[in-house]
Amino acid sequence: MHIAIIGAGVSGLLTALELAEQGCKITLFDQQQAGHAASWAGGGILSAMYPWRYPQEVNDLAQYAKQFYQQWNAKLQPVTGIDFQIHETGMLIFDEDDFDIGLAYKEKYQDPIQHCEYLKRTQLEHVNPHISQQFQHAIYFPHLANIRNPRLLKSLITYLKQHPNVEVHENIWIEKFNIQNQHIQSIQTSNGQHFVADQFVIATGAWSNCWSEQLQLSIPVEPVQGQMMLFKTPENWLPTMCMNKVMYLIPRMDGHVVCGSSMQNIGFDQRPSVQTQQNIYKACVEMVPELANFPIVKQWAGLRPSSPTGIPYIGKMPELDNLWANFGHYRNGLCMGPASAQLLRQLILNQDTLVNPNAYSTERLKQAG
């Protein structure tokens, strides 16, 4: 089976990987360099932030993140030489209003990754000695991890480019589908080139609304800008991820600390703004005052593919017999990525599914239309 995938972010790349490993022939397209959009810009936390604030369907996919990435890293690393570093730092949350629900979450939803402990100040200092005196207690999720997502993307692209079943076309904008009798015959690029395949996948992230008109659907996916700031501290300096009022610090093994993030509906604008960067900086040093002693080495913004509930669209697109969806992952595309791709592979190849696919159905696009 030959499958064309539009979009080479984490959703498209992992879908390509799942299908190529099952013997499918894959052609992957991106309008820019592969792996340079939201999936590069994100933080790489392998759990929804405050999972209790999200629909269960989001957490049902996210709960596989660490395990599946560990498996992929073990498979890809010998070929690519890239370790995308699944860094099990645990996470501290300081929002007192979330303490009770956070402590009960693991039992309530049978999700061992979300094991949580209450820490008094002395225990907190033991787990992370850099936390501001302002915080006298916290809840602690020792099993939560993050991945180095730019390296994940590099590893996926390197692996796929050497894969005998895969072709990658970069800097090509796919403009439209050529449809006959509810069947996609080919896709067409902006310069009129056609590509044929048996099946087609839309994995176009924040750009997915572009298909609404041609497919006569209302695809409620919009770009929501998120800005980030990167500090460089000594290696392994900050021992845990930290979260307060939806702002977070994510330590990498080499001492980089990724901090964010903001939420702004400003179209496809990807420029960081001074005001937002100041807000992020303030929130970071409020949690860890010593960060003020270290240099900021980078600032950037990315476009999250928002969807109304945060539940992505995964499955066959309505009314067409060979078009599939894997988009709309909003704030959790990196942690839902591996399970989303596996689910889509199972649906395309008519295999048993990891989770009940109904909640991710694209029928919701029809209702919205």
Ligand SMILES: Cc1cc2nc3c(=O)[nH]c(=O)nc-3n(C[C@H](O)[C@H](O)[C@H](O)COP(=O)(O)OP(=O)(O)OC[C@H]3O[C@@H](n4cnc5c(N)ncnc54)[C@H](O)[C@@H]3O)c2cc1C
């Ligand atoms: C600041 C920030 C922090 C985040 N932190 C986290 C986190 O800690 N954990 C987490 O799980 N998630 C996080 N996310 C969310 C996560 O990054 C996204 O949900 C995820 O990357 C979406 O992946 P995607 O592949 O669907 O989209 P993208 O990575 O945006 O990829 C879509 C690709 O499709 C291409 N494309 C679009 N239209 C076309 C077309 N017509 N033709 C050809 N190519 C096309 C684009 O060029 C792009 O490369 C964060 C996001 C941001 C911005």
